[in-house]
Amino acid sequence: MNCKNRKTQRNINCTSIYDFQVAMPFDIIMFCKNVLVLRPAGLLLFCVLCNSVATTIPVGTFKTECHDHHFWLTVKYNFLGHMVRFDIEERGSVHFLSHQRAAECGYTMVFNSRGDLVLRASFLACYVDNKKDAEFRLHLWFVNKEANGKDVAYPVLLSCHLQQPWSPRQIVCEENYMEVSVKKEISTASRQDLKWLDSPILAPEEERKGLEKWQVAFHKPEYPGGESMPLRDAEIMGYYINTTDTRIILRCPYSSVMSYMLQERGVPLEVVHASIFYHHMWRVFKVDVSVACTMNKATTDGEHIVGTFPQVLSPLVEGRFMDRGMWFGMDTHLLSECSMKELGYKTGLQNGVVEIRIPLGAKGVYIKSHVVDEKYAQSSSVDLFYVHKWKDGQWALTQYLSFRPLKTLYVPKIPILIKNTMPSEKMFSVTLGPFPHDVSLRNVTIGGEPLSLVETVELGFKISFVPFNNGAHAYQLKVPFSHPLVSQKSIDGGYRRYTLKVTFALDISPHGDVFYHHSTVVSDLPDIVLPRLEGKCTPEGILVLLHYGNQDFQWEMYLGNRRLDWELVELGGYILKTEEDYFSVELPLYSLGMTYEDLSLQGLVARVEVTLVNVQTMGAEHTFVHHCSFPVRELLVCLPEGKIVVLADTSRTIPPIEPNHTTLLDQNCRPTDSDSTRALFSFSVDSCGTIHTLMGNHLVYENEVRYMEKHLSIPDPLIEEKPRYRLTIQCRYPVNDTSTITISQPFYSAFTPPTHEIKEDFRGQRKPEDT
Template sequence: MNCKNRKTQRKIHFTSIFVFPVTMPYDTITFCKKVLVLRPASLLLLCVLRDCVPTTIPVGTFKTECHDHHFWLTVKSNFLGHMVRFDIEDRGSVHFLSHQRAAECGYTMVFNSRGDLVLRASFLACYVDNKRDIEFRLHVWFVNNEADGKDMAYPVLLSCRLQEPWSPRQIVCEENYMEVSVKKEISAASRQGLKGMDPPVLAPVEEGEGLKEWQVAFHKPEYPGESISLQDAQVMGYYINTTDTRIILRCPYSSVMSYMLQERGVPVDVVRASIFYHHMWRVFKVDASVACTMNKARVDGEHIVGAFPQVLPPLVQGRFQDRGMWIGMGTRLLSECSIKELGYKIGLQNGVVEVRIPFGAKGVYIKSHVIEKEYAQSSSVDLFYVHQWEDGQWALTRHLSFRPLKILYVPKTLTLINNTVPSEKMFSVTLGTFPHDVSLRTVTIGGEPLSLVETIELGFKISFVPFINGTHAYLLKVPFSHPLIAQESIDGGYRRYTLRATFALEISPHGEVFHYHGTVVTDIRDVVLARLEGKCIHEGILVLLYYGNQDFQWEMYLGNHRLDWELVELGGYIMKTEKDYVSVELPLYSLGMTYEDLSLQRLVARLEVNLVNVETMKAEHTLVQRCSFPARELLVCLPEGKILVLADTSHTIPPIEPNRTTLLDQNCGPIDSDSTRALFTFSLDSCGTIRTLRGNHLVYENEVRYMEKLLPAPDPLIYEKPRYRLTIQCHYPVNDTSTITISPPFGPALAPHTDPIKKGSSHGLSLEVKENQRTPKKKEWFSKQ
């Protein structure tokens, strides 16, 4: 089916709005106290120039239409004051429409789904200027109570011409009244309708004397059905009248003579009435029964459902032949294609016509509410239902129901849709959907409330996402790396990112606020563990700590010493902090170093580094770095009272033989030597070592010496004189010889260190090395010559 080429099944006729106040521009309507009729087109504004107070009104504020034997006047919601009303003028008199009077006279005043005020009046209503049931005019005053308390009245003349012929019987089920009008004719059915009932005795009246002799009989279960005058019926709330071609009965719902019945499970309000009138000295009867469904809309899954019995027995006599059914929205009948495109469905189930409309479909108006701090919605559709049929009495009955489908206060479960793509390293969530009356006010992320401006400043992105059906949603994007996003490392090298957000939303126009709390969790295998790396450099060992992205708090230990700025200064470390790592350069002879091997070929230094989790105090990462360094000259004070000395004699002039060097005790020679160096090892209590007490430390001193034999002239005995002397000292705390120290013998003398003891290290550091009595200059060596 080609919907674009398909026409609607019934023609709808509209009138345009023309604003023609005297001496006013076209976008202005004036307030007037008296009536002067101007006739620019179908909608006229009434004004007397000398009594007018100009008031500017936007174009489109008033809109009128002629539809299905009704006047329609719509006033935009933004023009409505605190209180409004419609007054009707007829022959110079103004009539106030109370709710009761409006129902009796054929006027309906309602707010449509958009909040606009709608006046709907039957062509057969009271005070309508009716010309032969073909042309109809209605003088209306719209009265607006302004914010300052003043009443402003705006006169409008509604004019419509009959575009569709009247059906023999037309029934209207309005929101506040029921109306039936039938063709006034002398038919066989009218004459036969008196069978089995005593007709009232009506005196003949001349044409034009009115309805004072007409009577009506109401029929109810267990009610005799006595006839009464129209005046008595009017007292009971029934309006009965006649025009050139029609007879009308109208009444509010639940009137005195109405009764309820259940038809296929649908409640129906019924008024069964017979009107007796005379023509040419004879009395005739016409069936003026009317019935309207009273059921409310219901919710079935994702649909709003309205139900109408296909056959209303009080209105059907004899055989029944369906002539079609239609639905419309507002004033517009919907074609089959339109119904399909909108997603509406009309079906017959067990004798009941069901109209099913999806929530969120076009034409469904949704209003937001806060019920017990929870978000709820009411839904409504300005629907009307048209059904036509034939039966044994009427050639055609047209039944029109203006029955808006309304669903009140349905709890609405909001959905936070997670659109996050982990590779983008950004949360992307959508909250919705909402009708137009909901707006986002603030967002709380990680417990910190933020205005929309603040979220932008912090690098978040909040977007308004509109949809074709008029609803909208909100899109929130937050980077994983933002401080307000919780992070934790989990097993398998995964990192868990958690977005905790609270949305504060406001409902207009009254400013009701409700909240939505949502949590989104994303696990990504992107954990970069902290990593230790060691490197051997020329003068020591370099340690690199790469941070990784785990959110632990670390402490680094170099040997038994916790790395802090005090240790850096004490140990002579060089520490640098970069973006991704921190580096610590330890000199070869510094705190934290241990030494595993010393020979003429090398010195092996060992550094153990531990990365400790502050919370658990557990070493999570350990590095053991060994480095070999060429050794020229060293003094090593080993634990348990052992000393190693590597002496370099290469600077002695003239050269000496290292293998002939000794300690103070000349019986203690080197354990190894080469052409320039000698390696000694001895205990503290051997080789002539001298012990002295200096404060809290014991100082052990010895010498590496080379003795030269000289023959003096007067004395033939051999005389020995030291030609090379190197004094060495080791410092140990009293009662503790378990420390180990190492340094070049000719480096600067180091005083004993006591700070590590104060900080809880197991041993103090004691080392003092000094060079003494270097070889005399070369010329002195050859003075004997």
């Protein structure tokens, strides 16, 4: 399509774009033949449409600002076509901005970290209507190739007034060019300087030729004396030199012919060291138009993006250096100290180098994806600009402005494949990520067969988009074990191996680069699932669960050496439950089947031993032991082989007594352990004053836990001393057999021996007995 404006033929060109959004209101104020006039806040926008006429523009499409001697125009990401370009109109002519011409003329076209297209133009750029360095107007055309292939041109008229006074010297380091502008009539040229000038330009009658007679001298390390040339020769080499009412400008792209590199405090600089000679009112003036920009990339320590700037740029400083402050900004706004603190940004000055550290996860940090050597990589960037002001021996004030964003080099980043497969569900589940917003899943290849995302759903697979709070995302893939694209085979040990071979193809926008992630996931599932025992501790006892498995055979459960049957269930007070895939039996604490291993102040340790027996073979298929610890306040344990352990609780005595001062009948037998309310004794039946009594077919061993009152006066031997606390304990063993165990909970009496105590035999049945 050809678009014509006045008499100028307009050819549509292209450049690539990213994605993002900005909001801004528009009001339609007029519509006429092929012309749509819209008025956004602060911006007059005319829409000239050639083959296609658009009657509306989405809200927030264009945003403009006047900022620090620059025009800023932002075009919202979702308005950008596949190809876009800017043309500049001046006095009826339209100028195409190639990359080279944009750098020479003071225009920068970039995509910010959010994907919007940003045009920055210097107030001193080519084609700007400049009124006395105070009012500036720029008429440009935004040309958009839409999705239907048609080209539409949108002219935009930008208008800005000078908001901040010009500094005597202003230096701009843009992403694609360097610019310096200085106030006119800085100093008169000396005779030593004049040796570079051709004598004809000194004649006053030639002054009217203006810039044609100006000369510029470039200085490089290999040319210590400098190399002088007319401005037209410098322009051929890509240097733009011009003058306004009050300023002299030099601008050039990076890596220009007369530039050179040097290191400043370890930071690489690109330098153009130049002087301009011009004459005015019979006098010859010399102005220094040197410019230097940092060329280093940002670095990362794994947690921060780190940017560095020399505090003093020696090629730009003459005489004494006096710092007048430095600032950082994001987008179009300077950041206050409070804002930087909230964002986690930190600045410092070390060994003459200004350093800024930005957390990788902080607001404003953009993660960009790349494909390097067919592998996935990432770079980090943040759209910061740097402002520095200083005074020196030559300049009353220099303002240095760097728009070069902090960008790290490409770092290989292997995507993480998380395997969430649960064999019991018979479903592969894998999650790949995390990825920034510019990565999207194109398709998957499973078992060697490429599948579109639609085909995966039709085949019974499930692909899910998994978002994260930080804006990243991942992709989850679920594939049934039984699908034909999953390979399977039998392996040793009664298992079947399922193998999923998957390749993820992922796109990187906006350029459509593709990278692949290959993975093989293996899961072994038993072909034969045997019964499995599991134990759990409950407040009341021990719970034993039997998971059936998938084998059909008869089995019997043994608790200890006793077979589980209804008689044992009733004797032990067991609780049984039967579910679809498991069976459970809960054993109360003091019931049959329990084995007690230890009693201490920390509690009673009980153990249950379970055995599964195959009825056909009478062989033990599985043996299982589970331990639990139960807190107790008071307990008597009659252990095998004639050992007694008692835990006595003295907390109910009024007034309280000290448990560590209690004894047995033999006052030399004191507690083996105690705390503020309990005493623990452990002794054999033939010690500590234990009394033996034969009662029928049982031997009864009796002792007492007692606390004797302390008397300050000499005791009367004729008066029997009574204990303040007495707890009678008994253990009963069959004659000629001390291998049994009993558990009792003794009864407490504060001053006199109890008439009864509650005993509990090994079956957990309580009965009163005379003491």
